[in-house]
Amino acid sequence: MSLLRQLATAVDGGVAVASATVVDTSRSVPRRAGAKMLVFRDGTISGTVGGGEMEARVVSEAVAALADGRCRLLSYRLVDPGRGDPGVCGGDVQIFVEPHMPKPTVIVMGYGHVGRAVAQLAGWLGFRVVATDDRPMVDGDSPEGPDPGVPGGDAGDGAPDELVIGSVDDLLEGRTLDQDVSVVLVTRNVDVDAAALPALLATGAGYVGVMGSERRWTTTRARLEADGVDPAALDRVHAPIGIEMGAETPEEIALSIMAEVVAHRRT
Template sequence: MTSQTADGSPRRLRGRAAEASILTNLVDLVGRGHSAVLATVIRTDRSVPRHPGAKMLVTDDGHRFGSVGGGEMEARVIREAEACLADGRPRLLDYDLINPGAGDPGVCGGRVTIHLEPHMPPSTVLVIGCGHIGRAVTELAHWLGYRVVATDDRPGTAEEVTGADLVVAGPISEVLEQVVLTPRDHAVVVTRNTDLDVESLRHLLATEIGSIGVMGSARRWQTTCQSLADLGIALGDIERVTSPIGLELGAENPEEIAVS
């Protein structure tokens, strides 16, 4: 791994400095909303290219920092890291480096174990509707560690929403131009009428968002479902939505409803 000296010339980082640089990159990437996998050599036996503590970072945009040994073994680690980025599950990889003819990814004569640790940014909760309940949901979701995006079509209502990482005043179409929703993310629809529910859901169901919940009565949801069907939205897509949202806790005030 290299960095730059004060005069701009390259300087190779080794040992603890290289590891610290990788960890710094990891923190920076996740802080900017990227996902990355940290690969660490945790156990070795006999002759191997890298020893315990060696690290490599594989990012969601195809970049790599550091090395766990190079060659075919590292190529396999990178492929496993890409799979790790897709499913978010850690992995423990064991490689014999003895006989390529038998499928081993090396000839050093040893054995190496590598741990893959996925690091993902916080999941996003999109709160649509910044009334009393939407604000309570936003504050609670922020407290629980989510990245929260709050939106309302009324500019005055969308001002100073406590706990929101991003506030967008405008239609849902404008929100989705700024926010990419993934299967790890969630939407809470707490608008003031069914027309807004339908418009929000029409756009949300075109994304890969993991879950969608809509506040309201069962009767209101029936009306919304019919409107979605009239727009040609398939029943299977409509069934991605949970409504009425929440648990029967006897909640009355906005904070209680947010918890439910």
């Protein structure tokens, strides 16, 4: 598989990766302009920009770029290791490092009327959307039947990137939730929330919010604490979810929820 195809596959699959490209050289160097390498968060690589100490330094810079999201233009002189040069080829090389970050993800648990509105709005805002429900779909659309779609759009607009029918265990199988993942619980009752939250709070998700009244959250929290869930973990939960704006319709509630998700990410 070509490096460009590997890059596209990684980003489409939600994996952060940095590209390192030789952009300029002079005299004797191990690789010429155009040579590329991909670097992943754990330091694994595909391709090469020349190997040796120079490449090790590029890998370190690429991992740092994945952490801070900033591009880098690196310059190396390969003359005298005694002066700290990463090689003895005798030339100079410039390497451009660019982080390619996947879309932030919103996981919508509960794909009813509100869940579908959240999924549509999150997709429009540029998030990768994973929707999940333990109930079967009606007409392949939603557990609660077809919705008319977002205002100004056709029914079916804003379908999630991924739809998981099953439990929270099915959702989390083989999936890593990190700071770029926001989990929105808009489920039908306390039982579903209480079953899902312990596993979700054990992940590194950057945001976890639960829809419902203050009373519903008080009931849910009391049940979870009685089951031994750490109160400090429960303090991470945004509940009731969303900013206060007097929302009533599914679309208004979705706006309230996504406003809070975006604000949490930006602050």
